[in-house]
Amino acid sequence: MFNKDSRLDIHTFYKNMINLLNKDLRLDIHHLLFLSCAILTAAIAIYFVGFIFSTAMPVFESQGIIGFLTGTEWNYGKNIYGIKIFIFGTMIMTLITLLLAVPISLFTAIFLAEYAPSRVVYTIRPLIELLVGIPSVVYGIFGLFVLEDIFNLHVEPFLVSTLGYIPLFSDNTPNSGQGLLLASSILGVMILPTITALSEDAIRSVKHEYKEASFSMGATHWETIRNVILPAASGGIISSIVLGMMRAMGETMAIVMLLGNMKTIPSSFLSYGYAMTSKILNDIGFYVNQAEPRSALFGIAAVLFLLEIIFVALSRKIGGKA
Amino acid sequence: MNYRHIKGNIFKSVSYMSGALTVLILIGILGTITVKGLPELSLSFIFSSESEIQGFGGAIGNAVIGTVFLSLLSTILATPLAIGTAVYLTKYSKGGIISRSLSFLLDVMSGTPSIVLGIFGLLLLVYYMNTFTGGFSLISGSIALAILILPVIERATEEAINRVPGDIEDASYALGATRWETIKLVTLPYALTGILTGIVLSIGRAAEESAVVILTAGYSQFFPEFGVSPSEKLIFGVKIAPFQDLIAALPITVYHSFEFPHLVSVSEGFAAAFVLIVIVMAINAVTRLIVWRRRIG
Amino acid sequence: MNLKAIFNDEAGVSPIVATLVLVVVAIAGAAAVGTIMGSFSSDVSDSTSTADASQGASTELLIAGSTTVQPVSELLAEAYMDENPGVKVTVQGGGSGAGISSTEMDIIDIGSASKDVDTVNEHPDLQVHQIGGSAVVVIAGTDITGNATKAEITALYDAVYSDGTVAQSDLPSNIIDAVGSGNITVYQRSEASGTEETFSKYFGDGDKTWCDGTNAKGEKGNAGVLAAVEGNSQSIGFVDFGYADGANVNLISVEGHSTDFDTCEDEILDALKGESSNFDSGLTRPLNYITNGNPSTVEQSFIDFARQPASEEHFTAVGYFPMIDLM
Numbered sequence: 049m050f051n052k053d054s055r056l057d058i059h060t061f062y063k064n065m066i067n068l069l070n071k072d073l074r075l076d077i078h079h080l081l082f083l084s085c086a087i088l089t090a091a092i093a094i095y096f097v098g099f100i101f102s103t104a105m106p107v108f109e110s111q112g113i114i115g116f117l118t119g120t121e122w123n124y125g126k127n128i129y130g131i132k133i134f135i136f137g138t139m140i141m142t143l144i145t146l147l148l149a150v151p152i153s154l155f156t157a158i159f160l161a162e163y164a165p166s167r168v169v170y171t172i173r174p175l176i177e178l179l180v181g182i183p184s185v186v187y188g189i190f191g192l193f194v195l196e197d198i199f200n201l202h203v204e205p206f207l208v209s210t211l212g213y214i215p216l217f218s219d220n221t222p223n224s225g226q227g228l229l230l231a232s233s234i235l236g237v238m239i240l241p242t243i244t245a246l247s248e249d250a251i252r253s254v255k256h257e258y259k260e261a262s263f264s265m266g267a268t269h270w271e272t273i274r275n276v277i278l279p280a281a282s283g284g285i286i287s288s289i290v291l292g293m294m295r296a297m298g299e300t301m302a303i304v305m306l307l308g309n310m311k312t313i314p315s316s317f318l319s320y321g322y323a324m325t326s327k328i329l330n331d332i333g334f335y336v337n338q339a340e341p342r343s344a345l346f347g348i349a350a351v352l353f354l355l356e357i358i359f360v361a362l363s364r365k366i367g368g369k370a
Numbered sequence: 371m372n373y374r375h376i377k378g379n380i381f382k383s384v385s386y387m388s389g390a391l392t393v394l395i396l397i398g399i400l401g402t403i404t405v406k407g408l409p410e411l412s413l414s415f416i417f418s419s420e421s422e423i424q425g426f427g428g429a430i431g432n433a434v435i436g437t438v439f440l441s442l443l444s445t446i447l448a449t450p451l452a453i454g455t456a457v458y459l460t461k462y463s464k465g466g467i468i469s470r471s472l473s474f475l476l477d478v479m480s481g482t483p484s485i486v487l488g489i490f491g492l493l494l495l496v497y498y499m500n501t502f503t504g505g506f507s508l509i510s511g512s513i514a515l516a517i518l519i520l521p522v523i524e525r526a527t528e529e530a531i532n533r534v535p536g537d538i539e540d541a542s543y544a545l546g547a548t549r550w551e552t553i554k555l556v557t558l559p560y561a562l563t564g565i566l567t568g569i570v571l572s573i574g575r576a577a578e579e580s581a582v583v584i585l586t587a588g589y590s591q592f593f594p595e596f597g598v599s600p601s602e603k604l605i606f607g608v609k610i611a612p613f614q615d616l617i618a619a620l621p622i623t624v625y626h627s628f629e630f631p632h633l634v635s636v637s638e639g640f641a642a643a644f645v646l647i648v649i650v651m652a653i654n655a656v657t658r659l660i661v662w663r664r665r666i667g
Numbered sequence: 668m669n670l671k672a673i674f675n676d677e678a679g680v681s682p683i684v685a686t687l688v689l690v691v692v693a694i695a696g697a698a699a700v701g702t703i704m705g706s707f708s709s710d711v712s713d714s715t716s717t718a719d720a721s722q723g724a725s726t727e728l729l730i731a732g733s734t735t736v737q738p739v740s741e742l743l744a745e746a747y748m749d750e751n752p753g754v755k756v757t758v759q760g761g762g763s764g765a766g767i768s769s770t771e772m773d774i775i776d777i778g779s780a781s782k783d784v785d786t787v788n789e790h791p792d793l794q795v796h797q798i799g800g801s802a803v804v805v806i807a808g809t810d811i812t813g814n815a816t817k818a819e820i821t822a823l824y825d826a827v828y829s830d831g832t833v834a835q836s837d838l839p840s841n842i843i844d845a846v847g848s849g850n851i852t853v854y855q856r857s858e859a860s861g862t863e864e865t866f867s868k869y870f871g872d873g874d875k876t877w878c879d880g881t882n883a884k885g886e887k888g889n890a891g892v893l894a895a896v897e898g899n900s901q902s903i904g905f906v907d908f909g910y911a912d913g914a915n916v917n918l919i920s921v922e923g924h925s926t927d928f929d930t931c932e933d934e935i936l937d938a939l940k941g942e943s944s945n946f947d948s949g950l951t952r953p954l955n956y957i958t959n960g961n962p963s964t965v966e967q968s969f970i971d972f973a974r975q976p977a978s979e980e981h982f983t984a985v986g987y988f989p990m991i992d993l994m
Contacts, residue, residue: 182400190399
């Protein structure tokens with residue numbers, strides 16, 4: 049009895065407080081609560097972006113933005129920092145990843161959305177989503193301790209013997225399976241579920257009437273997919289590819305282990321490279337106590353971040369958000 | 371059979387092969403990791419701390435618990451903020467330039483490369499704020515991970531709220547309920563499964579993250595301890611374990627097999643990877659269960 | 668719209684309560700597991716040695732920094748805790764820079780650095796304590812043998828093409844490749860490290876990052892470079908001596924040191940001790956612990972423990988020279 053009374057009191061007190069704020073002060077406390085959540089989130093995000101760029105500022109000032117982006121020398125001793133090699137490493141690796149992953153994931157999406165019976169879809173889709181659940185560091189050791197040997201002994205010699213006359217397929221590191229192809233293959237598997245799942249959604253959301261109209265005109269199933277469904281779903285498909293691309297660019301752990309970490313611009317599918325993310329991870333622990341190298345490493349992060357912001361904007365534009 | 375049908379069949383079989391290839395890749399990866407990891411797996415390997423085993427490596431119990439702590443604490447930190455922001459964006463904001471910018475910012479955050487977040491955490495949380503966080507610690511790691519998963523929960527909540535049928539909300543308003551009462555009694559309960567799915571997914575995301583954890587949580591050979599002990603280095607003069615204490619994590623253990631291949635055997639790395647995958651997949655299974663219950667209901 | 672069904676189903680619980688329950692259950696579960704484990708582990712260590720329980724029960728020691736020193740520290744920590752059960756020594760990596768910064772900011776008690784610590788200008792508060800030593804040697808795959816001068820090795824690394832290899836004609840005159848054809852892969856470290864800094868400073872005439880500027884292929888850690896050279900009979904690289912010793916690689920003599928592992932080891936020890944030796948002392952380096960100011964009693968006790976003769980095995984297990992050999 050006593051308890052109930054006191055609870056009632058608290059309840060009335062609470063109600064009165066709300067009324068006071070609501071009516072007398074014209075304040076909605078709940079509105080305020082949610083607004084402050086939003087403001088805090090925004091503050092964290094803005095501080096984060098600001099922190100990265102302000103820490104990177106000294107290197108942009110000392111090297112010049114153009115110099116930083118296009119320089120090919122990275123030397124802590126001379127305080128010369130240019131990241132052209134790392135940018136190219138990341139870009140070329142991402143490009144090959146997309147070349148490998150997009151066709152497979154796109155056809156898998158078509159298979160799931162158009163051809164496969166629903167029972168098969170319900171078995172395969174969760175399996176594909178399991179691929180997302182494998183941590184990147186696990187992909188890394190899988191690539192290094194399992195695939196590297198296979199690439200070194202079988203895949204690379206095969207490619208060289210069949211396509212070796214094309215300079216793009218020359219293997220200038222015959223004793224190692226590491227390199228662009230290995231890194232991109234693993235990255236491709238990593239982004240495959242992203243592209244597949246989102247593309248499948250996009251294909252499924254194409255209006256049924258379009259499909260029926262195409263069939264009634266006498267088009268085959270494939271012609272309908274090719275000429276009606278894919279164009280109608282292209283927005284969703286492209287933004288899924290952009291998302292996969294961002295994941296590939298930002299990946300760190302697996303790439304450190306697989307790309308070979310050599311400071312040259314890769315000249316063939318089988319040669320080594322050095323990605324922007326790898327450089328940061330490799331050196332930050334050693335140089336974090338020295339201002340200029342630290343700023344230079346944050347400079348790489350800032351450039352990476354900027355690229356990512358551009359792609360986000362792009363994918364929102366395609367996805368229809370303002 | 372004319373040319374058009376042949377072409378159709380070719381592409382159909384390409385689609386089938388792609389589907390089969392995807393499944394084969396998955397089975398190949400999971401199978402290899404299991405086969406390579408199994409010899410090392412034992413109860414004592416999973417449940418002892420590294421400090422109890424002689425030599426470098428040898429057990430992953432400390433890392434298993436560390437991963438559980440890190441992913442749970444980061445989710446607890448991120449969830450209220452994420453849900454609050456999502457409710458504000460969907461129910462209170464008028465869709466003006468400011469809320470659209472916030473939505474853009476959230477997209478940017480959700481795509482942030484983890485290494486960028488990692489060095490941010492290293493410099494800000496570990497060094498600049500060391501009197502609060504205790505340097506490399508559970509709380510540093512959790513805050514950094516919370517920033518990483520905040521957009522995940524926020525997006526999931528926003529989507530779940532948007533899926534709530536407008537007419538039941540209208541019905542609530544028609545009954546005289548205020549906006550807060552409608553959100554509390556109609557919108558959020560209806561969106562609960564969607565929100566929970568997002569939360570559970572983000573626990574998995576935090577558990578599998580490595581670059582951020584390596585740079586902010588440090589590593590410890592011991593199981594986490596509990597208690598408060600005096601410390602001159604920290605603000606308020608006390609160290610609150612396990613929050614301001616170092617913590618281990620499974621991704622770091624896996625990374626050790628790459629970093630110190632002469633001390634940690636490859637199969638140990640794969641065994642740790644296997645346990646990590648099992649944890650992440652168990653979390654995914656919970657998500658699936660939530661979604662499945664929603665379908666039944 | 669069946670409103671009632673929605674509330675009767677799972678949403679019968681308010682979302683806030685549901686979330687709270689979830690959180691509480693999760694924390695309780697984690698805490699329970701942790702405590703059980705914790706009490707179990709302390710039982711074990713208590714029973715192993717109760718002789719020295721007089722020491723402060725809650726003394727903690729955090730060691731962090733150089734990933735090169737990390738394995739040694741961890742082995743030392745285990746042995747130290749066996750003897751001093753009252754002290755908890757936690758070891759983590761992070762890198763030499765992180766070790767220096769963390770020590771200076773008092774985040775950790777003992778830092779480790781495999782690079783030079785400038786205690787005169789940059790870090791006047793820090794104290795350096797040598798616990799051991801190591802030397803960098805040039806190694807080659809099984810087909811390659813011979814000797815070279817300092818200048819020849821410098822020229823060799825500078826000559827590396829953009830694919831990470833050199834041609835037969837680029838080899839120094841006294842280095843012989845038994846195969847006689849094809850390119851030779853040249854390795855360096857992929858990450859910034861003390862080993863590479865020592866190598867660079869010596870061959871790059873004082874430029875601590877010279878090697879980083881060459882096209883040689885990067886491998887992670889001493890172990891990574893060693894594995895790469897072992898796996899490639901036509902290759903050249905550099906590692907800490909302790910790693911090369913016993914591995915299936917050839918030593919390349921630099922400025923006249925021996926290519927025999929045992930003889931070379933003696934020469935390195937002489938060089939580390941500052942005696943005259945065929946091994947150039949420029950390629951040796953100390954392994955250091957650093958403390959912020961004077962070490963506390965426990966810190967000093969751990970450092971002494973690391974320097975004592977009985978700790979030798981922990982250094983040799985990882986591939987470095989313990990202090991006992993250097994005195």
